[in-house]
Amino acid sequence: MKTTSPHMLDSGIRPLPIADGPELRAALKEANLQTLLMVYVHLTHDESMLETFKAHIHPPYTNLDYQTPQDCIDDLHEKLIYVLTTPGAAKSEDPPIALMKKMMSTGVGEPVDDEFIPMVIEQAGFVRSPTRKENPERTPPPPGFKVLVIGAGLTGILAGIELERAGYDHVIIEKNEEVGGTWWKNRYPGVGVDTPSHFYSYSFEISPEWNHYHPHGADMREYFRAVADKYDVRRNIRFQTMVHSLVFDDAAAVWNVTIEDLKTGKREVIKANAVFNAFGTTDRWSLPDIKGIDSFKGIITHSADYDENIVLKGKKVAVIGTGASSAQIVSTIVKEVDELVVFMRTKHWMINNPEVTQEVPKAVKWALRYIPHYKEWFRFRVFWFAADGLYPNVVKDPSYPEDGIAVSALNEGMRQYALSHMHHKLANRPDLIEKLTPDFPIFSKRVVMDAGWYDALLQPHTTLETTHIAEILPDGIRTKDGKEYKLDIIICATGFNASSLVQDLEIKGRDGHDLTVDWADEEERAYMGTTIPGYPNYFLSTGPNAGPNHAGGINIVSESQVHYMIECLDEMIARGARTVEVTEEAFIRHNKRIDDQMKHMIWTHPKSKSYYQNSKGRPVGPWPFRLVDMWNEMQEPILEDYRIE
Missing domain, CATH: 3.50.50.60 (FAD/NAD(P)-binding domain)
Incomplete structure (x- = not known):
C-alpha cells in the first residue's frame, strides 16, 4: 500500500537566481560558515577566498581558536548574496577535481587525500552512477x-x-x-x-x-x-x-x-x-533470562517491542540496562515517572555531543532547501568528522601497555574528554562517578551519546542500582543483596541477540x-x-x-x-x-588479513568486551x-x- 509521507525529499534542483530577502539573509547568518565558503567557491571557482579563510578553519576536535574576523564573514556574505541573486553571476559548471580537493581540505582544516576524493564526491551527493539498464554496452539480465x-x-x-x-x-x-x-x-x-x-x-x-x-x-x-x-x-x-x-x-x-x-x-x-x-x-530481541520474569503482574516490555500506548505518568518504573537505548529512554521518561530505578549491568563511556538534542533551525533548513550545493557541502562536512576521522581512536599504539586503560595518546585524549564531562555533570555525586567510570578503553565498545543521561541520574526520584538482580517478583525486583523495589513497569533495554x-x-x-x-x-x-x-x-x-x-x-x-x-x-x-x-x-586470504589487522585494533584489547565479539572474544563485527x-x-x-x- 502506498502511503503519503510528510518527510519531503529533495528534488536536487537549485534554480538561480534566488530573490534577495529576509529568508536568504537569515539563512546566511545561521548557516555553517565553512559550508557557505564551499558554496561560494563552488559557484565562482574563486580560490582566493580559500586562502582568506584557511588560517581560521581547524578540525573541531582541536583546541585552536575558531574565531574568524567579522569583516571576512561580512565579505563572504555579501559576495554570496551577489552570486545567488544576480542572473549569470554563478558558473554553470562544477569546479575541477583539483579545486574540489583543495576546497575539501580547506573546509575541514586538514588534508583530504586523493584516495578519499571519489568516495567523498559520491557520498556528498555531487554525482550518482548512471542507470545501468540504460547502458547499451551492458549485457542485460536474461x-x-x-x-x-x-x-x-x-x-x-x-x-x-x-x-x-x-x-x-x-x-x-x-x-x-x-x-x-x-x-x-x-x-x-x-x-x-x-x-x-x-x-x-x-x-x-x-x-x-x-x-x-x-x-x-x-x-x-x-x-x-x-x-x-x-x-x-x-x-x-x-x-x-x-x-x-x-x-x-x-x-x-x-x-x-x-x-x-x-x-x-x-x-x-x-x-x-x-x-x-x-x-x-x-x-x-528477547527478554532477559532472569528468575521470576514471567511472574511480574505489571507491564514488562523490551525496548525493541515497546508499545507507545503504555502510560508512564505517575508510575514506578525500572529500566534494565545502561546502553544506548537505556540512555535515550531514561533521559526521556525521567520527568514523567514518579520513581525510576536504573539497573546497570555494564558500564559505558558517555560522550558529550550537544547536537544530539538540538533542532535544526528554520533558517538552516531554508539554506539546505534553496542555496545551491549547500546540502552537499554540509553533508560532506558532517561525513568527514563522523567517519574515518575517528579511525585513529581505535588503532593501538604499540608503545602503550597491552592491558592499559587507553591504546594511544589520541584515545587517552578522548577518554579524558569523556571523563571531564562526567565529572562536570556529577561534580556533587562522587558515588555516581565511582559507579559509572568504565575500566576499559573508550571506543572498545559502542560509546553512548549523553542526551540527558547524567541529568536524569541526578534527579531525586532516580536510583542507579549496580547490585545484580536476583529475581523478578510479582510486584517488583529483588537484588542479590536483598533489596526490593516495588514497580509498575519494567522496561528491558537489554540489547539484541x-x-x-x-x-x-x-x-x-x-x-x-x-x-x-x-x-x-x-x-x-x-x-x-x-x-x-x-x-x-x-x-x-x-x-x-x-x-x-x-x-x-x-x-x-x-x-x-x-x-x-x-x-x-x-x-x-x-x-x-x-x-x-x-x-x-x-x-x-581475506580472513587472514582481517585477523592480522585486528591484532592492532582496540577490539582485541584484553578489557574489550561487547557484542562486537563472540563468546570466545574474537571480534566478529568490526x-x-x-x-x-x-x-x-x-x-x-x-x-x-x-x-x-
Missing part, C-alpha cells in the same frame, strides 16, 4: 532472472532501488507490515540515531527536512517511507512474510526459498537466481555446504563481509567483519555492498554464466580498516577471487 532480497530496512530498500536501476527483476521479503526495518519497529521513548541526520541517509537522497541534527525514530520512519514512495519500492515487497530457508539447487543453479505468509500461516517455495540477505541484527548473523535461517549451499555447520562454534566469516565459498549467488549485507564500528557509516557500507553485488551479477551475466562464488583461497578502504575495494570484484561458471 528474462526470468530474479533476485530475492530479505528485509526492507535501510539496506533492503536501497537494494530494491539499485536492482530496479540495473534492470533486475526482484522481490523483497519483509516480515513487518511497513518499510524501515528497525526504525519501523523501535518506538521506545527517546528512540533516535547516534549518527548525524545529514549523514545517516542515502547519498542520492539527501533530505533538507531533518528536524534534529541527530534524527529521532519518527524522522527515520518518515524518511524511509518517503524514499519507498518516491521509488515505488513497495510494489516489489511482500510484507508480513518470513523467510525460513534457502536451499541451493546445483543442477538448476537457483535458490529454493521457503517463505511463510505471517497473516495466514501458509508456506510456499519460490525460486531465485540470487539472494541478498539484507536484514541486520537489531530486530532480534547478535550471536548469529543469519538468525535461525536455514541456508544450504552447493556440495553439502550448510551454513550452520560452516559457521559452527561461532566461526562466522565471509569474504569482504559479503560472499561465502560454497554459496553461489548469495550475498550478505554487513556480514562478518563488515561493521563500521569506529564510526557512523552503515549507510556507506550498505551502498558499497549493494553496488558490489550488482557488479558481481553483471560480470556473471556478461560471461553467460549461471553462478558467481568466491573461492576458498580468496576467502582464507571492519578493522577505514571506510574509504572498504568503499574503494568494493567498487568492483577482483575477478581472480571468484569462480564464475
Whole structure:
C-alpha cells in the first residue's frame, strides 16, 4: 500500500537566481560558515577566498581558536548574496577535481587525500552512477532472472532501488507490515540515531527536512517511507512474510526459498537466481533470562517491542540496562515517572555531543532547501568528522601497555574528554562517578551519546542500582543483596541477540555446504563481509567483519555492498554464466588479513568486551580498516577471487 509521507525529499534542483530577502539573509547568518565558503567557491571557482579563510578553519576536535574576523564573514556574505541573486553571476559548471580537493581540505582544516576524493564526491551527493539498464554496452539480465532480497530496512530498500536501476527483476521479503526495518519497529521513548541526520541517509537522497541534527525514530520512519514512495519500492515487497530457508539447487543453479505468509500461516517455495540477505541484527530481541520474569503482574516490555500506548505518568518504573537505548529512554521518561530505578549491568563511556538534542533551525533548513550545493557541502562536512576521522581512536599504539586503560595518546585524549564531562555533570555525586567510570578503553565498545543521561541520574526520584538482580517478583525486583523495589513497569533495554548473523535461517549451499555447520562454534566469516565459498549467488549485507564500528557509516557500507553485488551479477551475466562464488583461497586470504589487522585494533584489547565479539572474544563485527578502504575495494570484484561458471 502506498502511503503519503510528510518527510519531503529533495528534488536536487537549485534554480538561480534566488530573490534577495529576509529568508536568504537569515539563512546566511545561521548557516555553517565553512559550508557557505564551499558554496561560494563552488559557484565562482574563486580560490582566493580559500586562502582568506584557511588560517581560521581547524578540525573541531582541536583546541585552536575558531574565531574568524567579522569583516571576512561580512565579505563572504555579501559576495554570496551577489552570486545567488544576480542572473549569470554563478558558473554553470562544477569546479575541477583539483579545486574540489583543495576546497575539501580547506573546509575541514586538514588534508583530504586523493584516495578519499571519489568516495567523498559520491557520498556528498555531487554525482550518482548512471542507470545501468540504460547502458547499451551492458549485457542485460536474461528474462526470468530474479533476485530475492530479505528485509526492507535501510539496506533492503536501497537494494530494491539499485536492482530496479540495473534492470533486475526482484522481490523483497519483509516480515513487518511497513518499510524501515528497525526504525519501523523501535518506538521506545527517546528512540533516535547516534549518527548525524545529514549523514545517516542515502547519498542520492539527501533530505533538507531533518528536524534534529541527530534524527529521532519518527524522522527515520518518515524518511524511509518517503524514499519507498518516491521509488515505488513497495510494489516489489511482500510484507508480513518470513523467510525460513534457502536451499541451493546445483543442477538448476537457483535458490529454493521457503517463505511463510505471517497473516495466514501458509508456506510456499519460490525460486531465485540470487539472494541478498539484507536484514541486520537489531530486530532480534528477547527478554532477559532472569528468575521470576514471567511472574511480574505489571507491564514488562523490551525496548525493541515497546508499545507507545503504555502510560508512564505517575508510575514506578525500572529500566534494565545502561546502553544506548537505556540512555535515550531514561533521559526521556525521567520527568514523567514518579520513581525510576536504573539497573546497570555494564558500564559505558558517555560522550558529550550537544547536537544530539538540538533542532535544526528554520533558517538552516531554508539554506539546505534553496542555496545551491549547500546540502552537499554540509553533508560532506558532517561525513568527514563522523567517519574515518575517528579511525585513529581505535588503532593501538604499540608503545602503550597491552592491558592499559587507553591504546594511544589520541584515545587517552578522548577518554579524558569523556571523563571531564562526567565529572562536570556529577561534580556533587562522587558515588555516581565511582559507579559509572568504565575500566576499559573508550571506543572498545559502542560509546553512548549523553542526551540527558547524567541529568536524569541526578534527579531525586532516580536510583542507579549496580547490585545484580536476583529475581523478578510479582510486584517488583529483588537484588542479590536483598533489596526490593516495588514497580509498575519494567522496561528491558537489554540489547539484541547478535550471536548469529543469519538468525535461525536455514541456508544450504552447493556440495553439502550448510551454513550452520560452516559457521559452527561461532566461526562466522565471509569474504569482504559479503560472499561465502560454497554459496553461489548469495550475498550478505554487513556480514562478518563488515561493521563500521569506529564510526557512523552503515549507510556507506550498505551502498558499497549493494553496488558490489550488482557488479558481481553483471560480470556473471556478461560471461553467460549461471553462478558467481568466491573461492576458498580468496576467502582464507581475506580472513587472514582481517585477523592480522585486528591484532592492532582496540577490539582485541584484553578489557574489550561487547557484542562486537563472540563468546570466545574474537571480534566478529568490526571492519578493522577505514571506510574509504572498504568503499574503494568494493567498487568492483577482483575477478581472480571468484569462480564464475
